[in-house]
Structure formats: C-alpha cells, structure tokens
Amino acid sequence: xxxxxxxxxxxxxxxxxxxxxxxxxxxxxxxxxxxxxxxxxxxxxxxxxxxxxxxxxxxxxxxxxxxxxxxxxxxxxxxxxxxxxxxxxxxxxxxxxxxxxxxxxxxxxxxxxxxxxxxxxxxxxxxxxxxxxxxxxxxxxxxxxxxxxxxxxxxxxxxxxxxxxxxxxxxxxxxxxxxxxxxxxxxxxxxxxxxxxxxxxxxxxxxxxxxxxxxxxxxxxxxxxxxxxxxxxxxxxxxxxxxxxxxxxxxxxxxxxxxxxxxxxxxxxxxxxxxxxxxxxxxxxxxxxxxxxxxxxxxxxxxxxxxxxxxxxxxxxxxxxxxxxxxxxxxxxxxxxxxxxxxxxxxxxxxxxxxxxxxxxxxxxxxxxxxxxxxxxxxxxxxxxxxxxxxxxxxxxxxxxxxxxxxxxxxxxxxxxxxxxxxxxxxxxxx
Amino acid sequence: xxxxxxxxxxxxxxxxxxxxxxxxxxxxxxxxxxxxxxxxxxxxxxxxxxxxxxxxxxxxxxxxxxxxxxxxxxxxxxxxxxxxxxxxxxxxxxxxxxxxxxxxxxxxxxxxxxxxxxxxxx
Numbered sequence: 001x002x003x004x005x006x007x008x009x010x011x012x013x014x015x016x017x018x019x020x021x022x023x024x025x026x027x028x029x030x031x032x033x034x035x036x037x038x039x040x041x042x043x044x045x046x047x048x049x050x051x052x053x054x055x056x057x058x059x060x061x062x063x064x065x066x067x068x069x070x071x072x073x074x075x076x077x078x079x080x081x082x083x084x085x086x087x088x089x090x091x092x093x094x095x096x097x098x099x100x101x102x103x104x105x106x107x108x109x110x111x112x113x114x115x116x117x118x119x120x121x122x123x124x125x126x127x128x129x130x131x132x133x134x135x136x137x138x139x140x141x142x143x144x145x146x147x148x149x150x151x152x153x154x155x156x157x158x159x160x161x162x163x164x165x166x167x168x169x170x171x172x173x174x175x176x177x178x179x180x181x182x183x184x185x186x187x188x189x190x191x192x193x194x195x196x197x198x199x200x201x202x203x204x205x206x207x208x209x210x211x212x213x214x215x216x217x218x219x220x221x222x223x224x225x226x227x228x229x230x231x232x233x234x235x236x237x238x239x240x241x242x243x244x245x246x247x248x249x250x251x252x253x254x255x256x257x258x259x260x261x262x263x264x265x266x267x268x269x270x271x272x273x274x275x276x277x278x279x280x281x282x283x284x285x286x287x288x289x290x291x292x293x294x295x296x297x298x299x300x301x302x303x304x305x306x307x308x309x310x311x312x313x314x315x316x317x318x319x320x321x322x323x324x325x326x327x328x329x330x331x332x333x334x335x336x337x338x339x340x341x342x343x344x345x346x347x348x349x350x351x352x353x354x355x356x357x358x359x360x361x362x363x364x365x366x367x368x369x370x371x372x373x374x375x376x377x378x379x380x381x382x383x384x385x386x387x388x389x390x391x392x393x394x395x396x397x398x399x400x401x402x403x404x405x406x407x408x409x410x411x412x413x414x415x416x417x418x419x420x421x422x423x424x425x426x427x428x429x430x431x
Numbered sequence: 432x433x434x435x436x437x438x439x440x441x442x443x444x445x446x447x448x449x450x451x452x453x454x455x456x457x458x459x460x461x462x463x464x465x466x467x468x469x470x471x472x473x474x475x476x477x478x479x480x481x482x483x484x485x486x487x488x489x490x491x492x493x494x495x496x497x498x499x500x501x502x503x504x505x506x507x508x509x510x511x512x513x514x515x516x517x518x519x520x521x522x523x524x525x526x527x528x529x530x531x532x533x534x535x536x537x538x539x540x541x542x543x544x545x546x547x548x549x550x551x552x553x
Contacts, residue, residue: 140486143515144442147537151448154540159455166451173444380467380490380498 007051008042010065014058015040029053073098073105080112134204137243138188145181149174180242187241208244209251210322212236218323219300221264226256258294261287267295268303276304278370278392279352289352289372293392297323309393311342315386327365328357328393329408337413338420339406341371342391349373349387356396356403360415366396366403433459434551437478439469439495440513441487449482452540453547466490474504480551482543485514485521493528500529509550513538 015025026036029050038044046054047066055062064072077094098105152170156162162170191204215238223229229252239245262270262285270281282292297310309325322330330336336343341353353371358364373389396403407413410422436453440446441464450460463472467489473481481499485492492512500506509531514521517535525533532546 140515143536144445144486147515148442148444148448150537151445151452151540155448155451158540169447170451173447177444380494 006042007046007066008040008044011054011058012040014060014065018058020058025054025057028057073102073109076109076112077105080109083112083116134191134243135188138184138191141184141242142181142188145177145184149177149181152177183240183242205241205243205247206320208239208241209247212238212244212248213323217301218298220252220255220298221300223252226252229256254294255298258291261285261291262295267299271303276306276308276394279372288374290374290388290390293370293372293390296392306394306397311336311340311391311393313342313389315346315388317343317346325367325393325395327395328359328367331409335409335422337407337409338422339404339418340391341369342389345371345373345389345391346387349375357406358403360405360407360413367393368396369393433457434479435459435461435476436480436482436547436551437473437476438462438482439464439466439472439487439492440482440484441465442484448540449543452544456544456547458547464488466492466495469495470498470503473499473508477505478508480547481508481510482547483510483512485512485516485525493524496525496528496530511543511546511550 015022022036022040023033026033029036030053031050035044039046051062051066055065058065061072063075067075074095077098081094152173156167156170156174220229220232223232230249233239233245233248233252236245236248239248266285267281270284274280274284276296278289278292278296282289285292293310296304296308299308301307307325308323309328309330310321310323311319311330312321313319317336319330319336324330340357341355344355345351345353350373355369355371356366357369358366369391371389371391373387376386376388378385405415407415410418413421415421436458438446438449438453438460440449440462443464446462446464450462453460461476461478463469464487466487469483469487469490473495483492483495487495492514496510496512499508499510510529512525512530512533513536514525514533515536522533531550534542534546
C-alpha cells in the first residue's frame with residue numbers, strides 16, 4: 001500500500017475510533033462529506049493545509065496520519081540517538097529495529113523522555129542549591145553551628161588541665177549548639193521536603209512571618225510594649241525557624257518605633273481629620289511617609305474606613321513585606337509586574353507617586369496606590385544609599401478616566417502589547 | 432610581650448572556643464562581633480593578626496578586608512579569613528582582596544593554631 005493510500009485509511013480509522021461522524025469531520029475542516037469519503041477511501045491525495053486541519057480536528061499529530069506510527073517511532077529513535085551524540089545514519093537500522101521490536105523501540109523512546117525530565121529536575125535542583133537564598137542561609141547556619149561544636153568538643157577532649165568553670169561553660173555551649181543544630185537540620189529537611197507541594201505551606205522565614213501576620217490579622221494593637229511583642233514571637237508556634245523569629249523581632253522593633261513617633265491617639269485623630277491619606281498624615285505629624293504607611297497597614301480594621309494593602313521591596317525589587325488586599329495579588333516569589341508604581345518610585349526616591357490601577361488578575365479590581373521610595377544612609381563609606389520602596393494600596397472609591405492596567409506578574413498576565421513584558425504569559429502567546 | 436590577635440566573629444561560641452585555645456597558646460586575644468565599625472577597631476588596636484569572619488552583621492568580612500588593604504592604618508596586617516562559604520570563588524576572592532590565608536568552616540583547632548603561628552611568627 002502506498003503512503004498516500006495509507007493516509008485515507010488512517011484518517012478513517014482515527015475518525016471512527018474517536019466516534020466522529022464523517023459529515024461532522026468534513027464540516028470541521030470545511031470540505032464536503034462526499035469529498036471526505038473519497039479521501040478516506042484513498043481516492044484523493046491530500047497534503048499540506050488540509051492534512052494539518054484534519055490532524056487538528058482528529059486530535060492527532062498530522063505526521064502520524066501521513067507517515068504512520070512506525071515512521072514516527074523511527075524519527076524519534078533517530079532524534080534520541082542524536083541527542084546522546086550517537087551517529088545513526090539512514091542505513092535502515094532504526095526502521096528495522098522499530099519494525100522487529102516495536103515494544104522495545106517504544107521503551108527506548110519512553111526511557112529517553114524520562115531521562116530528559118530527570119535532567120531538567122536535576123538542573124532545577126542544582127539551580128536551587130546555588131541560588132536559593134533561604135537554603136544558602138540555612139546551610140551557612142548549620143556549618144557555623146557545627147564549627148562551634150567541633151571546636152568546643154576538641155577543647156574538652158584534648159585539654160588535660162581544663163578548669164572546672166571552663167569545662168562547665170563549654171558543656172553548656174555544646175548543649176546550646178546541639179539544640180540549634182537539631183532545629184536547623186529539621187528546618188532544612190522540612191524545607192527540602194516541600195518540593196512542589198502546596199503553596200500554602202511556609203517554605204521560607206518570610207513565609208512563616210506572613211503566616212504569623214495572617215494569624216493575627218495584621219494587627220497587634222493589643223500589645224502594650226516591645227517586651228510583649230518579643231514574648232509573642234518567642235512563644236509563637238508559627239515561627240519555627242530561627243530566621244523567622246529574627247525577622248519578627250526586627251518587625252516589632254520597627255512597629256514600636258513607629259508607635260513611639262505617632263501614638264495611637266495622634267494617629268486616630270489624624271485619620272478622623274484627613275482620612276487614610278498617608279502623605280498628608282505624615283506631613284501633619286512630622287514623620288516619614290513609610291512610618292504612616294506601616295501604621296495604616298498594621299492598624300486594627302475598625303480604625304479604617306477602607307482596607308489597605310502594603311507591599312515593600314528593596315532596591316533589587318525583592319519583596320520583604322506584603323500585606324495582601326483582596327483583588328490586588330502580590331506574587332510570593334519576586335518578579336512582580338514592572339508597571340507597578342512601587343518600582344517607579346525607586347527611580348524617583350523621596351517623591352510620592354500616586355496612581356490608579358486596574359489589576360487584571362483573577363479577582364481584579366481598581367485601586368488607588370501611593371508609592372514612596374525611602375533612602376537610608378549607605379552601609380559604609382563609598383557605598384550607595386540603600387533604598388526601600390513602599391506601595392500602599394486601597395480599593396478605588398471613585399472612578400478615574402483611564403486607570404493603568406497592571407497584572408501580578410508577566411507569567412500570569414494576559415495584557416497584550418505590554419512593552420514592559422519580561423516573559424511569555426501562560427495565558428497567551430503574546431511577548 | 433605576647434603577640435596580639437583581633438578576632439572578628441559574631442558567633443559567640445566560636446569566639447569563646449578560639450579565644451580559649453589561642454589564649455592558652457600564649458596569644459593576647461581581643462574580640463569584636465560586628466562589621467559596622469570593624470575597620471576602626473582594627474586601626475585602634477593594631478593587632479599582629481586579624482582573624483576575620485566573612486558573614487558579619489553590618490559589613491562583610493570581604494569589605495572589611497578591602498578597606499583594610501586600601502586605607503587601613505596598617506594595611507599589611509596579616510589576615511586569616513574564616514568562612515562557611517568555602518567555594519573556590521570565595522577563596523579566590525579572599526586572596527584577590529589580600530587575605531593572608533583562608534580557612535573554611537568547620538575547621539579544627541589545630542588548623543587555626545597552625546595558621547596563626549605561621550602567619551605571625553613566619
């Protein structure tokens with residue numbers, strides 16, 4: 001049977017297999033049923049566009065229709081050999097192998113596919129080991145603790161005349177370090193076990209901190225002083241990692257510094273006077289705009305007329321604080337939409353940037369935002385100033401002529417023709 | 432007179448262990464635990480050797496070393512770098528910046544003692 005004779009038969013076989021009527025298939029590809037009948041009985045040749053359309057309508061690779069399954073297997077065997085650097089000429093050996101041992105040929109193809117998937121996984125894991133900041137920090141902690149234990153235990157084992165008070169001290173140090181090492185190792189194992197599982201699990205100190213904030217509904221107004229904040233952190237079952245607790249302690253230091261600058265009475269009085277205008281409140285209270293943005297973000301719900309969200313990033317664009325707001329998704333792992341004024345503010349530090357945005361995410365909505373990038377003194381002589389950018393987000397109460405359309409991140413954004421797009425979206429093929 | 436060593440390391444139990452073994456070996460040891468003002472402390476104390484951790488709060492050991500070699504009061508002070516970052520690129524960077532020796536954590540007390548004696552006494 002010639003190749004073209006086979007094509008018609010394969011089309012018919014596939015159509016029958018998927019339960020499609022001849023008239024329906026013909027209509028899908030824009031030909032008459034009688035013409036399709038001629039094709040299926042191998043009385044008409046087809047190729048090119050019609051073959052592609054039939055393949056699409058039948059849900060099958062057009063190559064399989066035109067060449068048959070065996071030809072496709074041979075092509076894949078040759079491609080696999082080439083991938084592993086093996087030269088396989090057109091001597092018919094691949095076709096012979098596929099014809100004589102079809103199951104073995106299919107096994108070779110399946111194994112090749114599996115190997116390539118595993119190679120991708122290994123590449124991904126290697127990349128993670130090299131670039132995952134949480135992993136790097138955890139490994140550093142483990143090595144540092146091991147070093148302390150090693151040094152201390154060597155002293156105890158090798159020093160003949162060690163004084164009793166030193167002996168006791170070093171035993172205490174080993175005990176502390178052993179506990180720390182156990183916690184770090186457990187945390188590392190848990191983190192590595194996370195893999196591709198649920199996004200709700202905390203996988204980094206920042207995740208644990210956000211879970212902690214969520215648990216307390218981003219409000220700590222019941223805490224009277226810094227010590228209560230520290231105690232809340234130390235006793236929280238949600239902050240398992242030492243790094244998370246350090247972040248939380250740092251948060252509460254900032255939180256109570258902000259309250260010291262603008263106490264609750266002053267803050268609520270300002271809210272009554274001017275509403276949730278962070279720039280105006282900051283000017284009236286004589287404090288920085290970020291101070292008021294933080295006060296707003298962590299204010300009790302009943303103090304505010306409208307809910308607020310907050311995103312804070314550093315000069316590299318990495319988020320280190322996110323307070324979510326319904327409809328305005330802030331991605332968990334960096335790479336947010338470059339159109340956000342949060343990033344625009346980095347280019348004009350110390351100048352508030354007001355914008356109304358329409359978020360095109362799954363929930364979406366229109367929001368007023370105000371962004372402000374604050375400069376901190378350089379870390380040391382010769383270094384450039386450190387910058388932190390804040391973006392306060394509130395649902396828009398009134399409509400404006402043309403709010404800017406933004407997404408959460410390029411990868412999941414369907415806005416087409418965006419000049420700032422960094423990568424293809426899984427929602428469209430626009431780039 | 433005992434030769435002096437300045438140990439710049441933020442992990443307190445490591446500081447205690449190294450301080451103990453070096454003091455027992457006859458060295459006079461001063462310690463400092465953050466990077467912010469480490470260069471000023473080095474200039475003020477003028478030690479015979481600096482043992483310098485890399486991951487420090489405020490300023491990294493590499494930046495401290497760079498500033499010491501660039502504009503320190505005694506730029507030729509021997510520096511032993513200690514770090515948990517033991518990859519080749521960290522080692523190369525340390526030597527490029529002027530480290531006298533480089534040791535990855537975890538290290539043994541004997542290795543530290545040997546390096547200290549070699550760097551100070553020759």
